[in-house]
Amino acid sequence: MKDFAALLERLVLTPSRNAKIRLLAEYFAATPDPDRGYALAAITRDLDIRSVKPAMLRSLVHERIDAELFEISYDYVGDLAETISLIWPARPGPNRPPALGEVIETLNAAARADGPRLMAGWLDAMDAGERWALIKLVTGGLRIGVSARLAKTALAEFGGAPVTDIEEMWHALAIPYTELFAWLEGRGEKPDATSPGYFRPVMLACPLEEKDLDALDLCAVAIEWKWDGIRVQATSEAGVRRLYSRNGDDIGAAFPDVIEALDFEGVIDGELLVYDPDATPFAVRPFSELQKRLNRKSVDRKLLQSCPAFVRAYDALSLDGEDLRASPFSERRRRLEVFASRRPLARIDLSPTLDFEDKDALAAARAAPPDDAIEGVMLKRLASSYVPGRPKGEWWKWKREPFLIDAVLMYAQRGHGKRSSFYSDYTFGVWTDEGALTPVGKAYFGFTDEELKRIDKFVRENTTDRFGPVRQVVAEPGDGLVFEVAFEGLNASPRHKSGVAMRFPRINRIRWDKPPGEADRLEALKRLLQG
Amino acid sequence: MAKPDDILTPTRKGLYCPPGDFFIDPVSAVDRAVVTHGHADHARAGHGAVLATTETIAIMAARYGGGFTASRQPAAYGETTRINGVDVTLIPAGHVLGSAQVVVERAGKRLIASGDYKRRRDPTCAPFEAMPCDVFITEATFGLPVFRHPDDRGEIGKLLTSVRRFPERAHLVGAYALGKAQRIIRLIREAGYDEAIYIHGAMQKLCDLYRDFGVDLGPLAPATLSDGAGAKNDFAGRIVIGPPSAFADKWARRFPDPVPCFASGWMRVRARAKQRGAELPLILSDHADWDELTETVRDMEPRELWITHGREDALMRWATLAGVKARPLSLVGYEDEND
Structure with a gap:
């Protein structure tokens, strides 16, 4: 537990990706099984652990510490797990802190009523850092800035293996991953990844650049719309049905409507979207509707009915037990079309391929797609086989230009992490018919560190009011700061005072030169909504 | 009375x-x-x-x-x-x-x-x-x-482990110029590290004074760049000690991919450590x-x-x-x- 706690502490405070990989790889090298496997599972959030409620921890603390002293301390520290870990009184005498694996195995095997006694015993035996790690682990709050992908990259570095191999076998592995570590250390066979329903690492597209477009032969590529949903892999093999995100996270539990429809034998690559249940003809809904269904562990019937999901297929990695990944795209596409025509599936349809006379027509279509749920075009070389990662010169994405508006800075809030002393989160607004500013969005990136310093100075020198951590700044027609804001789309939003919500807003340029009176008006934004 | x-x-x-x-x-x-x-x-x-x-x-x-x-x-x-x-x-x-x-x-x-x-x-x-x-x-x-400060030796151990782990980076230890800086140097010496420790100019006088009063600080060198290209790497794998205020300054930019460490009792609280941008907080208090x-x-x-x-x-x-x-x-x- 001590090493795990030290690792977490270091990861939390380390901003650099490479340094994080190093820290993880060294931990894997220095820690024996099964602890390193459990730590890995905790970090990738695959770990299943009997959870402990914060209220139970509070009552344990109150048995040991005066409630008033605890509250004064909690008020200062601001984080419950950290306050408890720091304030917990050391118990003199021989204490043996448990290993990570011991904690997990004991807790999962114990009756719920034994939880408090076990936790108290462990907390007594640990130091403050270990207590913090334990509490974060059992309360499910392990937010340490490490993605599952980063952890797998560290494993790859540790074992000198391709990260795609690890991703591919991931779902066939069992915690605490002793088989995986044995292979990575050259002591064992490569684990068999091909249990039914395993995740195939995905192939990604590069952004299209001007030189790519010049060199492009339209006859050698397949062109499709770029759908504005999330990339998924829908798998159905030997009765095992799974829906994976592009990182290999299994999101099937939140999409039973899709899982139910996977009545085939194969692996389909496509876009997860939602449709309008009341519209004929069939209508795809914008990303904001899909968002209601994302990041959930389960889904209720109401949402299933109002936001039904489906997969718009554009590739087939395997069909009827045959791995197609080595075949060229043109062949995979042909097989996919045969598959789709053979027997229509309720929640799977085909992303059409598009034909354009020339590059001008392509550019025009990409700039003005016919549907809100389209964010550009995809170009795939007909000869491309399915290669994990982002190979150069195979697939390209060409996104629609962002929308741009000029908006006026209204409020600024201090940022977090390395920006914690800077006002780096900005709320901006546009003018209403009544000549007032109404907030239309928030952005916290898109500027350089130098620009940040200058904006921060502007905020400090032009504050007109304060609300907790938020500063209101001067914003009048003749005085204030204008941002050129770029965003990907606009949704009607009754929750926002302005009636609109931006997708993916960021600061495109800072218009130090522009008087706020010349910034955009709300009606101009609302016109975008209708168009 | x-x-x-x-x-x-x-x-x-x-x-x-x-x-x-x-x-x-x-x-x-x-x-x-x-x-x-x-x-x-x-x-x-x-x-x-x-x-x-x-x-x-x-x-x-x-x-x-x-x-x-x-x-x-x-x-x-x-x-x-x-x-x-x-x-x-x-x-x-x-x-x-x-x-x-x-x-x-x-x-x-x-x-x-x-x-x-x-x-x-x-x-x-x-x-x-x-x-x-x-x-x-x-x-x-x-x-x-x-606030329960841990054992000093453990904290110094964290620093020395990190120095070994990242030999291409400089470890920048923020420490108050009077007392804390000299105590850390002395603790580092007690842990067996006898290479030169680099100090910010503001600390020279007080380090000299401590020596005059019989505190053995071992070899110290100024944290200044020698001339010429690649001089930045002079500090790779080194321990540099400076006042915390110097970290936000241009001074800190002379070091290769520095690991910011702060030595303070406040480092006990993670939010404070994060706020200071400490990658390696050292809980050392006077x-x-x-x-x-x-x-x-x-x-x-x-x-x-x-x-x-x-x-x-x-x-x-x-x-x-x-x-x-x-x-x-x-x-x-x-x-x-x-x-």
């Missing part, structure tokens, strides 16, 4: 002794000052006379120049000076080199002003001395039960932690506890629970970020 309040009383300039007509650690210029230790918020220039330990007098002279006071009155630990009928004795406080508690005695009453103190071992200064008294005036910088504060009150057995700068509300609560008569003094002008 004199009441303690007649012997020492809080004023806006600091703690004042009316019969002796002197101030302890006054925050603005006075005729006669008794100074507990050399940190800038306790030891200011411009007093008529200063009574302090020989080391503290030397530190003040090094920081402010020879003319920092009209009359220097250096005293050894345990030596009693009578000021207008009040006996003043300086005893070790264990905070930094030369730091002292001020024992004030008159008419059978003994009051002790601790200044800043700690109880754990510090190889760069004399250890705290406990003495029974009528009134103990304690600081409360880390006066919350969440102040008493919660256990040291409460133990000290037990050791001193005061009839009354007076609490000065810091988080007095929690210590007040503890005193109530422990049956110790206590009151907050609310002295102003002492900074607690300097640890």
Whole structure:
């Protein structure tokens, strides 16, 4: 537990990706099984652990510490797990802190009523850092800035293996991953990844650049719309049905409507979207509707009915037990079309391929797609086989230009992490018919560190009011700061005072030169909504 | 019979002794000052006379120049000076080199002003001395039960492990220039590291002074660049110590991919460490932690506890629970970020 706690502490405070990989790889090298496997599972959030409620921890603390002293301390520290870990009184005498694996195995095997006694015993035996790690682990709050992908990259570095191999076998592995570590250390066979329903690492597209477009032969590529949903892999093999995100996270539990429809034998690559249940003809809904269904562990019937999901297929990695990944795209596409025509599936349809006379027509279509749920075009070389990662010169994405508006800075809030002393989160607004500013969005990136310093100075020198951590700044027609804001789309939003919500807003340029009176008006934004 | 309040009383300039007509650690210029230790918020220039330990007098002279006071009155630990009928004795406080508690005695009453103190071992200064008294005036910088400083050796171990782990990066240790910096250097030496340690220019004078008083700091070198390209890499795998204020400065940019480390008791709280941008927080404090504060009150057995700068509300609560008569003094002008 001590090493795990030290690792977490270091990861939390380390901003650099490479340094994080190093820290993880060294931990894997220095820690024996099964602890390193459990730590890995905790970090990738695959770990299943009997959870402990914060209220139970509070009552344990109150048995040991005066409630008033605890509250004064909690008020200062601001984080419950950290306050408890720091304030917990050391118990003199021989204490043996448990290993990570011991904690997990004991807790999962114990009756719920034994939880408090076990936790108290462990907390007594640990130091403050270990207590913090334990509490974060059992309360499910392990937010340490490490993605599952980063952890797998560290494993790859540790074992000198391709990260795609690890991703591919991931779902066939069992915690605490002793088989995986044995292979990575050259002591064992490569684990068999091909249990039914395993995740195939995905192939990604590069952004299209001007030189790519010049060199492009339209006859050698397949062109499709770029759908504005999330990339998924829908798998159905030997009765095992799974829906994976592009990182290999299994999101099937939140999409039973899709899982139910996977009545085939194969692996389909496509876009997860939602449709309008009341519209004929069939209508795809914008990303904001899909968002209601994302990041959930389960889904209720109401949402299933109002936001039904489906997969718009554009590739087939395997069909009827045959791995197609080595075949060229043109062949995979042909097989996919045969598959789709053979027997229509309720929640799977085909992303059409598009034909354009020339590059001008392509550019025009990409700039003005016919549907809100389209964010550009995809170009795939007909000869491309399915290669994990982002190979150069195979697939390209060409996104629609962002929308741009000029908006006026209204409020600024201090940022977090390395920006914690800077006002780096900005709320901006546009003018209403009544000549007032109404907030239309928030952005916290898109500027350089130098620009940040200058904006921060502007905020400090032009504050007109304060609300907790938020500063209101001067914003009048003749005085204030204008941002050129770029965003990907606009949704009607009754929750926002302005009636609109931006997708993916960021600061495109800072218009130090522009008087706020010349910034955009709300009606101009609302016109975008209708168009 | 004199009441303690007649012997020492809080004023806006600091703690004042009316019969002796002197101030302890006054925050603005006075005729006669008794100074507990050399940190800038306790030891200011411009007093008529200063009574302090020989080391503290030397530190003040090094920081402010020879003319920092009209009359220097250096005293050894345990030596009693009578000021207008009040006996003043300086005893070790264990905070930094030369730091002292001020024992004030008159008419059978003994009051002790601790200044800043700690109880754990510090190889760069004399250890705290406990003495029974009528009134103990304690600081409360880390006066919350969440502050329990870990063992120094473990913290230094974290630093040295990280130096070995990242040999291409420089480890930048932010440490207060008086006391903390020298203590860290000494602890690093005790851990067996004998390579040159690089120091910020602002620390040179005080490191020299510590050496003059017999503290062996090992080989030190200035953290300045040699000329020519690639000089940045001179600091790869090195330990560099500078005042925390220098980190936000251009100064820090001369080092290769630095690992920012801060040495402070505040590093105990992760949010504070993150805020400072510390990648490697070192929980090293020259102040008493919660256990040291409460133990000290037990050791001193005061009839009354007076609490000065810091988080007095929690210590007040503890005193109530422990049956110790206590009151907050609310002295102003002492900074607690300097640890």
